[in-house]
Amino acid sequence: MEKGDCCTATQEYPHPFVFEVKLTRAQRIRGLILGSVLVPVRVTLAALFFLIMWPIARLRLAGLSEEERARPVTGWRRWLYHPIILLLSRAVFFSLGFLWVKVKGRRADLKEAPVLVVAPHSGFLDMLVLCPTQLATVVSRYENTKLPVIGALLEFNQSVLVSRKDPESRKMAVAKLIERLTSKGYWPQMLMFPEGTTTNGRALIKFKPGAFVAGVPVQPVLLRYPNKVDTVRWTYKGASWTDSVWHTASQFYTNMTVEYLPVYNPSEEEKKNPSLYADNVQKLMAKALGVPATDHVMEGRVPVSKLGGLSLPLEPPGRVTLSLLRRNGLEAHEIKAALTKMIDRCRSGAQGSKASADELTSILSLKDKQTAVSICGLYSKDETVDLRQLYFSVSALSDFTNFKALLHSAFTLFDQESKGSLSGEELSDLMGALLGIPQHNTSDLYTEASSQGTLTEGAHSQCFFFLFFSLSIKHDALCRAKTKMSKCLTENLLRVLTTHPTYQKVVNDYLQAEEEGPQPSPAAAAANGKAVNSNGVTHGANGFLQHKKLE
8 A cells, every 4th residue: 555554454443443643743733723723614615515505406407397306417418518527526525625636547337348447435535536537426324415516426426325224225226327338338337335334445345246246347446545544534533523624634645556457257157146256355455455354334323244155244232242241340249140130031031021211220239321222322323222131242251151051041032933943044133143133144153053053943853752752741841842952053153153154253253251350271271171263262171162260
């Protein structure tokens, strides 16, 4: 990467969704002095150019019917309004300090590459790339059409709109994308940010398949900001959009480099598999940038890492909850007692598994409600929490019970009809509770766990025997048979989570308990008949996985 943009993901930040503008004392003083003069002037000029664009952008489609708006704009409406909006767009960024844009390589024409894929996506200032790409058509959230000026510009651009809250909207957007990208020049060239969200640029996160579903050639486009101070980024945690505007507008000027890579023509296999196509382009662009290609994505405003279809939150709610409780002075035995209250309430079913912030304050014996509200916010959008999710996500990381017992408790609790088995949906709920966030794609895990007998019908022939035999015995024996069958199923799921090359990483790397006090060395543990991995998770002489308990 170019000077000023060459840090690895692990040197400064725990993951790509965290960024802070790092300034020396001298740079801060200079920023305050220059910012007090430059920022008001530059923001005022940018706002003025936006206001001029607003009515002009609306005029482009004024008087057209819905049918005409559904076709690409041509003729005088294009050659008159397009250059004006392009010039005003460049004026907005020029006024903010982007005096020059360095372009490397050649932009492919529409027939060579119907879509340009741009990365890394650092913030809203990346929209400057639309100027050297001649205002290529973009994909945007439907909600943005309600914003002043922005809504008019999206209409002018004839953008593909998608509502993230509406599954049908996503399907329609995909259909529109395929239609436009396969129109053989009828629709203008498109530009997409395949990461789908902004990052700190220290890694390329997993590309979404939208730009690749049509199976047409794409041209990768790299964005760099080779400046002494990195100011343009706006991420999930850390720098806000106001920080980005202030620090960028406080500089004398800000450099941007746009580099067009050669057109990428997909293989037949990639055309049939958009995810594979996206992954290969991601790796190619990451290599050109000199940064890692990762499996990180943003799901519902939660940064996660993808593993075998599972979504592993980069900031586990269970771990954050433990931290909050300890900061509030709760000792290990008090946390354990509170967890016992939670699981007892869930098993009784009398009050249900949902708890309000007030109820959680009482269960946890907290002095103030705010901590309970913060914990609820980790698991839901309101001031409630599913105690099953809270109990299992915290217990999995706190070492109060061994993992097999915890998994068996979860299996029993999520077997909603007490049938001694789990459906695919129930397995999703179970894994969502353990990991702390909803899981929407556990089909691969379900298949693996069912490889020796389905989780809905029994783990193996022994489980079938118990179920069949139970039909002719008394009720108490029936309950014992169901319990035995449940244990069979638990063993099968445990086997996958502890031995499968992919899923064992969930236990060994993610569900890593926080240890308190000195730990025995691997050699000492081995001498006692146990092998210890780097996570403090032990395997007994029989190969059984256990978590150590807090004393």
